[in-house]
Amino acid sequence: MPQYFPPNSNAFAKWSIYGGMVFFIVLITVLAIFARVSNNKVGVAIEQPVAFAHNLHAGQLGISCAYCHASVETSAVAGVPPTETCMACHSQIRVGTEQLAAVQKSWDTNIPIEWNKVTDLADFVYFNHAIHVNKGVGCAECHGRVDQMEVVFKAEPLTMGWCLECHRAPEKFLRPREEVFNMAYEKPANQLELGQNLVEEYHINLDKLISCSVCHR
Amino acid sequence: MTVKPRDARKVIETDRVIAPGQSYGSVDDAVNSPVLLPLGRTKLWWFIGFGIAFSLLMLYLYTVIYLIVTGIGIFGNNIPVAWAFPIINFVWWIGIGHAGTLISAILLLFRQDWRTSINRFAEAMTLFAVAVAGLYPILHLGRPWVFYWLFPYPNTMGLWPQFRSPLDWDVWAISTYASVSMFFWFIGLIPDLATLRDRSENRFAKLMYGMMALGWRGSAKHWQRYQRAYLLLAALATPLVLSVHSTIAMDFAVAQLPGWNNTVSPPFFVAGAVFAGFAMVLLLAIPLRKVFGLEGLITKKHLDNASKVMLATGLIVLYGYVIEIFTAWYSGVEFERFMAFNRMFGNYGWSFWALIFFNSVAIQPLWSKRVRNSPIALFIIAISVSIGMWLERFVIIVVSLTRDFLPSSWGDYSGTLWDWSLYIGSFGLFLTLFFLFIRFLPSIAVAEIKELVHHTNHSESHEAPPTEVS
Numbered sequence: 280m281p282q283y284f285p286p287n288s289n290a291f292a293k294w295s296i297y298g299g300m301v302f303f304i305v306l307i308t309v310l311a312i313f314a315r316v317s318n319n320k321v322g323v324a325i326e327q328p329v330a331f332a333h334n335l336h337a338g339q340l341g342i343s344c345a346y347c348h349a350s351v352e353t354s355a356v357a358g359v360p361p362t363e364t365c366m367a368c369h370s371q372i373r374v375g376t377e378q379l380a381a382v383q384k385s386w387d388t389n390i391p392i393e394w395n396k397v398t399d400l401a402d403f404v405y406f407n408h409a410i411h412v413n414k415g416v417g418c419a420e421c422h423g424r425v426d427q428m429e430v431v432f433k434a435e436p437l438t439m440g441w442c443l444e445c446h447r448a449p450e451k452f453l454r455p456r457e458e459v460f461n462m463a464y465e466k467p468a469n470q471l472e473l474g475q476n477l478v479e480e481y482h483i484n485l486d487k488l489i490s491c492s493v494c495h496r
Numbered sequence: 497m498t499v500k501p502r503d504a505r506k507v508i509e510t511d512r513v514i515a516p517g518q519s520y521g522s523v524d525d526a527v528n529s530p531v532l533l534p535l536g537r538t539k540l541w542w543f544i545g546f547g548i549a550f551s552l553l554m555l556y557l558y559t560v561i562y563l564i565v566t567g568i569g570i571f572g573n574n575i576p577v578a579w580a581f582p583i584i585n586f587v588w589w590i591g592i593g594h595a596g597t598l599i600s601a602i603l604l605l606f607r608q609d610w611r612t613s614i615n616r617f618a619e620a621m622t623l624f625a626v627a628v629a630g631l632y633p634i635l636h637l638g639r640p641w642v643f644y645w646l647f648p649y650p651n652t653m654g655l656w657p658q659f660r661s662p663l664d665w666d667v668w669a670i671s672t673y674a675s676v677s678m679f680f681w682f683i684g685l686i687p688d689l690a691t692l693r694d695r696s697e698n699r700f701a702k703l704m705y706g707m708m709a710l711g712w713r714g715s716a717k718h719w720q721r722y723q724r725a726y727l728l729l730a731a732l733a734t735p736l737v738l739s740v741h742s743t744i745a746m747d748f749a750v751a752q753l754p755g756w757n758n759t760v761s762p763p764f765f766v767a768g769a770v771f772a773g774f775a776m777v778l779l780l781a782i783p784l785r786k787v788f789g790l791e792g793l794i795t796k797k798h799l800d801n802a803s804k805v806m807l808a809t810g811l812i813v814l815y816g817y818v819i820e821i822f823t824a825w826y827s828g829v830e831f832e833r834f835m836a837f838n839r840m841f842g843n844y845g846w847s848f849w850a851l852i853f854f855n856s857v858a859i860q861p862l863w864s865k866r867v868r869n870s871p872i873a874l875f876i877i878a879i880s881v882s883i884g885m886w887l888e889r890f891v892i893i894v895v896s897l898t899r900d901f902l903p904s905s906w907g908d909y910s911g912t913l914w915d916w917s918l919y920i921g922s923f924g925l926f927l928t929l930f931f932l933f934i935r936f937l938p939s940i941a942v943a944e945i946k947e948l949v950h951h952t953n954h955s956e957s958h959e960a961p962p963t964e965v966s
Contacts, residue, residue, distance in 0.1 A: 283693075283702055283703060283706050284706060284711070288711070289711055292710060292711060307649070307650070310649050310650045310651070311650035313650075313652075314650040314651050314652050314654075315650075317652045319652075436652070438652040438653065438654075439652065439653040439654060439655070440651070440652050440653055440654030440655075441654075443654045444654070
């Protein structure tokens with residue numbers, strides 16, 4: 280009977296078993312790495328109708344976030360300021376420049392500027408700014424150093440795993456309430472101890488935080 | 497000494513496990529020759545059968561695509577009957593698979609020689625039935641394309657599957673079942689694949705069979721390892737016969753719905769599965785032996801034994817029905833009693849009585865040897881059992897759900913056109929696979945049959961003491 284397969288095909292068969300195992304291990308590793316580094320469009324600058332610069336307004340001019348994102352402490356949405364807020368200054372400052380033309384136009388026609396959304400959570404997730412801001416979670420924890428951004432980009436992946444990283448152990452991230460708007464805040468060396476105290480002080484209910492219905496209502 | 501298939505055909509219908517006068521050659525001729533026939537010379541019945549199966553498969557695919565594009569709303573399931581056709585059909589198909597595992601694993605361990613002629617296609621049946629069954633829960637997820645969320649893998653949600661959810665139990669039950677059945681089937685096939693490799697004349701077929709035969713040369717070492725692997729897998733598969741359908745019974749038991757959490761349920765489900773499975777074995781075996789002329793290998797003994805198993809499990813199932821009603825009464829729980837009453841005389845009362853007829857009354861003729869020896873009668877009874885077992889799941893699922901605790905949440909249910917097309921189409925998937933199987937692979941375990949021939953010849957013709965081969 281003629282041979283249809285060369286003798287070394289036996290070795291191939293044997294190695295294919297190891298190959299299968301290696302494939303499985305590689306697959307799991309790749310998935311694990313993807314889950315770790317999956318950045319969900321982090322760092323991608325999004326173009327806006329007006330070249331509004333946070334690094335100028337919030338950074339150099341030192342305007343508080345809440346001046347423009349006025350509802351951040353009281354409601355679920357932080358809100359993007361209406362043209363009126365801009366005009367409070369820009370009816371005086373740099374009137375008529377090219378960069379502000381769109382703002383002026385919006386002011387004249389009474390049609391709001393259409394800002395493009397940067398941090399956009401899936402619609403099936405419930406998120407609430409007020410609770411975070413009032414329980415000592417700083418803006419920078421989720422939005423990064425906005426005060427240094429020329430154009431706002433997403434600083435954190437905002438995946439569910441990312442939200443849970445904090446919800447499972449908020450004491451690693453909490454800061455005193457007064458520091459929430461402080462973009463340059465640095466965690467102290469005794470963060471865990473401080474965090475634990477804040478969890479107690481703010482009556483944070485740790486068991487509730489990881490139940491699905493908190494975010495998926 | 498070679499007996500031509502013609503001669504083998506002459507000795508049709510025997511009560512023995514294998515017709516007298518079989519030799520290695522005659523077995524090869526009867527089983528392997530049709531497989532090795534060039535494609536162009538395939539018999540007409542095969543093309544007709546495959547054509548019908550393939551059209552049904554197209555219906556299935558059409559429904560699946562429509563389902564994916566449109567959404568789960570095309571089915572009749574809705575509150576209160578959130579589990580309906582997809583789950584009925586899932587349980588039905590997975591139940592059918594059980595006979596294959598029972599035949600291949602448990603009967604092997606008990607050294608029942610009559611399993612040999614029917615195990616190969618029964619295992620194939622298991623595999624295909626599990627494949628069809630496994631698709632149902634996925635299709636009924638609503639978002640079938642994210643089915644892999646059911647597996648624990650590192651993901652961006654930081655989530656594990658909910659191991660307390662029946663959906664996840666199904667995943668493990670089915671995937672374990674499918675993989676063990678698959679290995680079992682494949683390992684059993686290896687010696688036969690090697691035979692096909694050696695006997696085929698077509699170069700492509702030689703390569704294909706050769707590749708799948710994994711370099712089998714039939715040395716003593718090979719046989720020893722083969723036997724060991726086969727037994728080991730049989731031992732692994734044996735608990736699965738009991739565990740898979742018990743898991744399915746437990747799926748129901750996690751709900752507090754009356755009628756879904758009887759203690760008798762797991763064994764009752766297992767018996768029902770074996771019952772339906774043997775009916776399907778008969779439904780496939782009877783035409784198969786006819787068209788391939790395999791009456792000398794799948795003999796009346798096989799039909800007889802299979803129908804005895806069917807009768808026994810059928811009686812266990814009947815016992816289950818009686819006990820369900822008894823416990824409902826004996827529990828003294830108002831809702832349980834209402835459930836039992838409603839099953840028999842409620843809005844879907846017809847389904848219960850039809851079920852009793854198809855599942856329990858129709859199998860009574862099997863007490864008679866004449867009936868057990870008549871392929872036609874067996875075929876009809878097997879069809880009846882298949883319908884009955886489908887109705888059983890309908891009764892358990894739909895009737896319980898339409899009438900639960902609160903009259904305000906009662907509702908009615910009927911399957912939509914798409915429910916039916918998915919069900920009928922699923923036969924297409926099953927039969928297409930099956931037709932491909934009987935065309936390209938030996939539907940009888942040739943190597944094992946040869947071993948049997950060897951034994952029979954030794955003890956009968958040569959008067960020599962049987963030698964242990966295994």
